[in-house]
Amino acid sequence: MDEHDDRFAPVTVRPREPAQLWTLTARQLRVICGDPRIVALSIVQPLVMLLLFTQIFGRMANPDLFPDGVAYTDYLVPALLITTGIGTAQVAGVGFVRDAESGIEQRLRFLPVRPLYVLVARSVGDLARVAVQLAALLLCAYFVLDFDPAGGLGGMAAAFLLSVFVCWSLIWVFLALAAWLRSVEVLGSIGFFVLSPLMFASSAFVPLEALPGWVRAVAAVNPLTYAVDASRNLALGWEAGGSIIGALLSGAVLCAVMCVAALRGFRRPPNETRRPLFRRSRGTASPAEEKEQAGGRDQADQHPPADPADERADLVDGRADQGP
Incomplete structure (x- = not known):
């Protein structure tokens, strides 16, 4: 009797893992490219930053502070490849929270797919957006601002790939924060009060020697400085030293740690309530x-x-x- 009952038992068919990842990634890409206005604004944003920094700050920059024979545009563009990914990484976290609020995350929980693939697909979709932004930034720098790095096309391609990898690690940071915080307002506050000081307290816009003493001390231990120096060294054909190894190693460690944190946060129940900030005594009730x-x-x-x-x-x- 048990054998006959087993024949009619429901069977859950799990799609193959490459098919799961491809389907989820294609869905994420369709969401990103679904609104042409968002696509256009995401491409224009880094171009506006490039023009503002080169035409305004480039006019005020002291040439004596920069290396000989290096224009401010050549000095700035490799750094913008890194800093551009900060805004996109924050958008990735906000999109993750929006999916949780709209109920898409709950639907994905009931599908026979691995939770890790849901996070990887989102990170890959946002990484594709970063790659398009960086490519548009380089094209504008080459054809509009006469960007001509000494490292040539090979050095610039290496700087581009390094920047994409660093941006991917930043995306995982915001996915982990979104999975645990689940609040758009808190993510926006973190992006303003944490990432903005880290971006400006680095070697992205001026050399470390031009910074005040306490800012220089912060910039020396800032992980963003290692990524900016590595991208600049590759683009300008300078001696890389340990900056490339530091950028790759810190990015890999950040990806691994934040991936585990994001996965644990994603597996939490969607209706889990946050603990109160101030606990009351057991004898009293709110x-x-x-x-x-x-x-x-x-x-x-x-x-x-x-x-x-x-x-x-x-x-x-x-x-x-x-x-x-």
Whole structure:
């Protein structure tokens, strides 16, 4: 009998893992490219930053502070490849929270797919957006601002790939924050109060020697400085030293740690409530708890629990009415 019952048991068919990842990634790319206005604005944003920094700050920059024979545009563009990914990484976290609020995340939980592939597909989709932004930035620098790095096309291609990898690690940071915080407002506050100081307190826009003493100390230990120096060394054909190894190693460690953190946060129940900031003593209850308890008591008074003896009597009467 058990064998016949097993034949009719529901069977869950899990798609192959490459197919899962491809389907989720294609969905994410369709979401990103679904609105042409968002695509156009995401491409224009780094171009506006490039023109503002080169035409405004480039005019005020002291040539004595920069290496000999290096224009400010050549010095700035490799750094913008890194800093451009910060804004896109924050957008990735916001999009993850929006999916959770709209219910898409809950639907994905019931599908026979690995949770890790959901996160990887989102990171790859946002990484494709970063690659398009960086490519548009380089094209504008080459054809509009006469960007001519000493490292040539090979050095610039290496700087581009390094920047894409660093931006991918930043995307994982914001995915982990979004999975645990689940608040767009908190993510925006973190992006302003943490990432903006890290971006400006680095060697992205001016050399470390031109910074004040305390800012130089922060920039010396800033991980963003290693990535900026590595991208600049590759683009300008300078001696790389340990900057490339530091950028790759820090990016790999950041990806691994944040991936685990994002996966654990994604597996939490979607309706899990946050702990209160200030706990009350066990003897007292908050006004909301008292109101909820009072409502429960009123409902219990209106609908008292049924007596088991009455239920058994109703069952006997029903059988008697049916007859033999």
